[in-house]
Amino acid sequence: MKIDMLGTGAAFVDPDRAQSGILVTLDNGTKYMFDCGAGTIHNMARANANPAEVKAIFLTHLHHDHICDFPLFAITGWMSDRPTSPIVLGPKGTQGFCTHLFEGGAFDADFRARGAYPLRQGNLAAIQPDVREVSPGLVYEDDDVRIYCDFVDHIPREISECFGVRLEAESKVIAFSGDTAPCDSMVELAKDADILFHECTFPESFIEFRSKSGVGTFAHTSPTALGQIAVDANVKKLVATHFGHFESTNQVIHKYAKHHMPVDEMGPHLMDEVVRDIRRNYNGPLQMAYDLLRIDL
Numbered sequence: 057m058k059i060d061m062l063g064t065g066a067a068f069v070d071p072d073r074a075q076s077g078i079l080v081t082l083d084n085g086t087k088y089m090f091d092c093g094a095g096t097i098h099n100m101a102r103a104n105a106n107p108a109e110v111k112a113i114f115l116t117h118l119h120h121d122h123i124c125d126f127p128l129f130a131i132t133g134w135m136s137d138r139p140t141s142p143i144v145l146g147p148k149g150t151q152g153f154c155t156h157l158f159e160g161g162a163f164d165a166d167f168r169a170r171g172a173y174p175l176r177q178g179n180l181a182a183i184q185p186d187v188r189e190v191s192p193g194l195v196y197e198d199d200d201v202r203i204y205c206d207f208v209d210h211i212p213r214e215i216s217e218c219f220g221v222r223l224e225a226e227s228k229v230i231a232f233s234g235d236t237a238p239c240d241s242m243v244e245l246a247k248d249a250d251i252l253f254h255e256c257t258f259p260e261s262f263i264e265f266r267s268k269s270g271v272g273t274f275a276h277t278s279p280t281a282l283g284q285i286a287v288d289a290n291v292k293k294l295v296a297t298h299f300g301h302f303e304s305t306n307q308v309i310h311k312y313a314k315h316h317m318p319v320d321e322m323g324p325h326l327m328d329e330v331v332r333d334i335r336r337n338y339n340g341p342l343q344m345a346y347d348l349l350r351i352d353l
């Protein structure tokens with residue numbers, strides 16, 4: 057299988073990173089996607105893939121940096137002659153999110169204008185997703201893959217359930233954390249995985265800053281804790297992702313990050329600190345993700 061990192065950033069608009077998104081392409085060409093943050097569909101084109109080819113998409117939770125590009129995913133698939141509904145797996149609320157997008161929803165004008173063309177009337181299924189709100193356990197299975205999920209610990213469950221996922225295909229296992237503080241369920245999902253893609257949103261000191269600032273959640277995984285998770289799960293490779301823009305030198309980001317992190321400490325040097333802290337506990341293969349990183353497994 058091939059894995060394309062379509063987005064490796066977090067909640068801010070970042071010129072150097074799209075928001076969260078991972079594309080998995082099996083050797084037979086079947087595609088699955090995990091998260092669909094802003095910028096991921098443009099990066100999908102850069103990765104030479106088409107949303108119409110994605111069989112199923114898993115939204116780990118309903119924070120905007122994991123779902124912003126879903127309307128673009130659906131509309132682009134519609135315009136690319138996708139013949140069937142995309143399968144959308146996600147937490148409670150996913151059905152409502154999808155239902156309010158097209159007919160009678162936020163993109164109703166687009167739906168009515170584009171849908172007036174006979175060609176587009178022929179594949180309305182492309183914007184009528186087959187939504188399956190999931191519960192922990194085996195949530196999807198076809199001839200090629202099995203996908204399991206479990207709750208992880210990010211925001212209060214009554215606001216949005218947050219899931220980590222495990223995909224088994226071609227005798228390989230990959231796991232993806234979504235957003236989470238360290239939790240046992242993610243260690244279980246990642247057990248003996250060939251690759252664990254895990255959030256690493258902030259350096260140690262930034263998580264501490266956020267726990268005091270009261271702006272945004274600080275329920276993320278510190279680099280030191282991430283190394284321990286990789287050890288506990290016995291993964292063969294760790295890919296850290298979902299970086300919270302802490303390494304950015306962009307002045308616009310610095311301006312809107314000022315309530316969220318210690319701006320004076322931001323910069324690319326922090327990536328070295330993050331690696332050093334992951335290495336306190338974990339000595340196996342490690343990669344710091346960047347947009348359009350391609351991994352052949």
Ligand SMILES: [Zn+2]
Pocket residue numbers: 066067076119121122235298
């Ligand atoms: Zn996020």
